[in-house]
Amino acid sequence: MRHDIQANERSFTTKEVAEELGIATPTVRKYGQILERNGYEFFKDGDRRVFVQSDVESLQAIRDTDRPLNDTAEDLVAEQKERLANYNHSDIALPDRPDTLPQDPNQLRDAFAFLANELAATRETNLQLTQSLDEMKSTVSRLKQDHHVISSAIGNSSQKTQSKIEKLTNEQRTYYEALLEQEKEKSESLQEELKAIREQQEKEWQQQNNFNKRLEEKIQRPQGTWGKLLSLFGK
Structure with a gap:
């Protein structure tokens, strides 16, 4: 060592x-x-x-x-x-009891020098540990701040995204409701037209039916050919 x-x-x-x-x-x-x-x-x-x-x-x-x-x-x-x-x-071996300290000044000087060296090394190590701890605390604090900023940014972004989604949903709902109303109006208009066509057809069928009846009646009467024709087209 x-x-x-x-x-x-x-x-x-x-x-x-x-x-x-x-x-x-x-x-x-x-x-x-x-x-x-x-x-x-x-x-x-x-x-x-x-x-x-x-x-x-x-x-x-x-x-x-x-x-x-x-x-x-x-x-x-x-x-x-x-x-x-x-x-x-x-x-150098340091004694455990003060009364057994070496009496030789050179040995005492070496012992104290050894202790001073060990103390200096310990102080330097403690200083480095303190600096490392301060750096670690600073890093942790910075990471907490970054986490807060990121969390806030994510929250704001999520809120904005949700608002956009709700806005688009409402716009789509309004659009589909308007489209459905238009289709409904077109359907009603088409039904009215179909009703008018059916009524016109029924009127024409009725007229045709009446004509056919009159024609049949004229044919069954004993009249001349010209009289029959004239009576038909005279009506």
């Missing part, structure tokens, strides 16, 4: 490293994965990498290398292991 953080040493997020090196955030993650596959150790906040200055320098070396990335990563891993092996803080 890494233990080489310095007192008040700054830590970097992935985004900050990307800005520092002038590369994309996914590229930082890619370089980090290459280093880890070869044995490099990063400080971690859960699953998220926390970078210190030495890590930034290692990523810069990966960025600027002309050699295969894995070869450069192996060299960087070897350098890190050597640096960690020579770091004195790994040998």
Whole structure:
């Protein structure tokens, strides 16, 4: 496990490293994965990498290398292991009781330096967590506002659509009622015409029937041919 953080040493997020090196955030993650596959150790906040200055320098070396990335990563891993092996803080063991604190001033200084480093790292992690929480709250608030705007827009659109549908329905109903009335009037007019035709036909049939009766009566009377004809057309 890494233990080489310095007192008040700054830590970097992935985004900050990307800005520092002038590369994309996914590229930082890619370089980090290459280093880890070869044995490099990063400080971690859960699953998220926390970078210190030495890590930034290692990523810069990966960025600027002309050699295969894995070869450069192996060299960087070897350098890190050597640096960690020579770091004195790994040998510090703090006693549990105040009366057993080391009396050697150098040991006390190393112990306090170790505590200061750990405290600085903890503060930096807490700061990053606070910033992440603030960003998350801001994102949630923005999403709520967007949801409200979208919901309002959908509601207004639905209301307008319903109004249009009702208007079209009423217009269609009025149109069909007017069309039905027109057809009804045409039907009544046609019936009147048919009635007039039937009455005219009945009148003509009656006249024809009367004519036929008179003709039959004239034929049955003993009169001359000319008299019969004259009597028929004289009536």
